[in-house]
Amino acid sequence: MNSHLLEWLIMSLFIFCVGIYGLLTRKSGVGLLISLELMINAGALNFISIHRFLYPAQVDAQVFVLFVIAIAAAEVLLALALFMLLIKKQQPVDITQLNHLKH
Amino acid sequence: MIIYLLFFLVAFFSLLAVSSKSLYHSAIYLMGSLSVTAGLYLILEAEFLAGIQVLVYVGGILVLLVFALMLTQSDILVNDQPTFTKKIMAFGVSTSVFALGVWLLSSLHLHSIILPTASSPAPSIKQLGHAFLSVQKNGYILAFEIISVLLLTVLISAIVIAKKEKA
Amino acid sequence: MKSLSFYIHNLYQNQQWLDFILYLGLGLILTLSLMSVVALVLVYAERKIAAHFQCRLGPMRVGWHGTLQTVADALKLLLKEDLIPKAADRFLFALAPFLTVMAALLSLSVLPFSLSATLSNMNIGLLFLSAISGYGVLGILIGGWASNNKWSLLGAMRAGAQLISYELSMTLSLLSIVVLSGSLNLNEIIASQAQGWWIWRAHLVGFISFVIYIISSTAETNRTPFDMAEGESELTAGFHTEYSGMRFAFFFLSEYVNLFIVSAIGSILFLGGWMPLHIGEWESFNALMDFVPGPIWFLLKTGALIFLSMWFRWTFPRLRVDQLMRFEWKFLLPLGLINLFLSSIIALGGFYFFP
Incomplete structure (x- = not known):
């Protein structure tokens, strides 16, 4: 019983599409972030599975995924800081209503 | 076998993470999804990556997310329910992307590539x-x-x- | 190196189902029993030590010198009614204690009691330990929010802010030892201390990171002087105000197991874990020390660190929130960074004592 590459790629594609669904349906910013994390995670899983199946001796994919995780962390940090600012200004974190620049 | 169990869990948690009404629940399901992905990394022999995944995502990003959620008292966070038409449209878009991807992947003849054994170390x-x-x-x-x-x-x-x- | 992934690998390569299930089952039973024994002993020790610090006798009635007191307390907790507040988020309220207990349980499973008595000899042991502690933080945060109570929420916020802040300097002090020993595997870290423990072998660097570790681990376990999260006079009981019965027992259990775990990590990294105490050329002394088995050494060193932590509790007054944060971000973190820099210089140049 050996697992083959196609299953893994379809799996990460599935998570990615679930992320797209979330991105299209969520209204609040935090919900968008959660869907975005899922999509990033799917990309990373794709990277690692191709690395393990096709080029198991090379480090590059793992280095890349570490970079991806670092950038995902940075992105969440900035987005949450923005949301905190909105909350402090008594505005809802609702992306359908966030259509003004600084007044 | 254990791989399919983990696949099922990832899919299950991801679906719940995008569809549950309360964003607090969503964050917890996201935690499940990311942790099980770390398990998949263990199977792919990327142990360091699995550790970093849990360390950064669960110990960092999710704690931050929950913290930010806790600081806010807003209705949209406990009740973020999209309208039915929006759901249908999003479902259509994501299924068509999925179908397109599966079609592209199936044309690549990837069945023959199986998981390397322990003799080819990561x-x-x-x-x-x-x-x-x-x-x-x-x-x-x-x-x-x-x-x-x-x-x-x-x-x-x-x-x-x-x-x-x-x- | 037989790690968890080795067993997972075996499972789908050779289909050794029975081995795998036996390994998992035995491991689970061992860690669970270790967990309950540790919690029972530590709760008793804490009460006795606290009593003697205050010139009292402590529990004396149940059993000889009150030894069965904690067993009786545990029974009482199990029999208590399990309350869930009406306005609470039921799912998260139920989940939170399990997350903290799971973190404690998983951390216990990688601790090396001796070279052979290691349940899972992972090659990422230390990384695993610091990663898993994230679940504990999440459990506290969620438990505090899900209770739908002001005190719980405030306690959880304080606990969360404190835990993420002090995790930084804790990780920095762990990293400086990783730099010195050149491995993340706990058994290899211990083996690298064969010539001398890191607390004194790396000039002052090891000692400074030991001090940083002790301070930040006290904060990580939410103990005095850093127990703002459950400051009774301000917050009733902090994040577990609404919890009762079994669920409260889980939080209580994991608190003491976490105390054991951080002390165990301290003894592994700085005091040589299961390594016996050797002094230079004193052959007969060293031979005598070798006679004591590894697990005894490990438990002795861990016990010493636990006693130190309990000693702190009755010595220092509680800090204020702003003092706590200022201490971490303006003093401990820069010190940890400088210390990491110095330790990499020492590791590169090989300037150890007893090379």
Whole structure:
């Protein structure tokens, strides 16, 4: 019983599409972030599975995924800081209503 | 067998993470999905990555997310329910992307590639560290430094954005 | 190196189902029993030590010198009614204690009691330990929010802010030892201390990171002087105000198991874990020390660190929230960074004592 590459790629594609669904349906910013994390995670899983199946001796994919995780962390940090600012200004974190620049 | 169990769990948690009404629940399901992905990394022999995944996502990002959720008292966070038409449209888009991807992948003849055995070991943590900091042709020292500058910038800008304004 | 992934690998390569299930089952039973024994002993020890610090006798009635007191307390907790507040988020309220207990349980499973008595000899042991502690933080945060109570929420916020802040300097002090020993595997870290423990072998660097570790681990376990999260006079009981019965027992259990775990990590990294105490050229002394088995050494060192932590509790007054944060971000973190820098210089140059 050996697992083959196609299953893994379809799996990460599935998570990615679930992320797209979330991105299209969520209204609040935090919900968008959660869907975005899922999509990033799917990309990373794709990277690692191709690395393990096709080029198991090379480090590059793992280095890349570490970079991806670092950038995902940075992105969440900035987005949450923005949301905190909105909350402090008594505005809802609702992306359908966030259509003004600084007044 | 254990692989399919993990696949099922990832899919299950991801679906719940995007569809549950309360965002607090969503965050917890996201935690499940990311942790099980770390388990998949273990199967793919990327142990260091699995550890970092849990360390950064669960210990960092999710704690931050839950923290931010806790600081807010807003209806949209406990009840973020899309309208039915929106659901249908999003479902259509994501299924068509999925179908397109499966069609593309199935044309690639990937059935023959199976999981390598333990005889072809994955790169060790030492190799990973050397790749990060090497200045040779295959090194990533420049990217590493840029990422660290980026993280510092993000840290400072997050503080600047969220800090109290002077009266 | 037989790690967890080795067993997972075996499972789908050779289909050794029975081996795998036996390994998992035995491991689970061992860690669970270790967990309950540790919690029972530590709760008793805490009460006795606290009593003697205050010139009292402590529990004396149940059993000889009150030894059965904690067993009786545990029974009482199990029999208590399990309350869930009406306005609470039931799912998260039920989940939170399990997350903290799971973190404690998983951390216990990688601790090396001796070279052979290691349940899972992972090659990422230390990384695993610091990663898993994230679930505990999440459990506290969620438990505090799900209770739908002001005190719980405030306690959880304080606990969360404190835990993420002090995790930074804790990780930095762990990293300086990783730099010195050149491995993340706990058994290899212990083996690298054969010539001398890191607390004194790396000039002052090891000692400074030991001090940083002790301070930040006290904060990580939410103990005095850093127990703002459950400051009774301000917050009733902090994040577990609404919890009762079994669920409260889970939080209580994981608190003491976490105390054991951080002390165990301290003894592994700085005091040589299961390594016996050797002094230079004193052959007969060293031979005598070798006679004591590894697990005894490990438990002795861990016990010493636990006693230190209990000693702190009755010595220092509680800090204020702003003092706590200022201490971490303006003093401990820069010190940890400088210390990490110095330790990499020492590791590169090989300037150890007893090379």
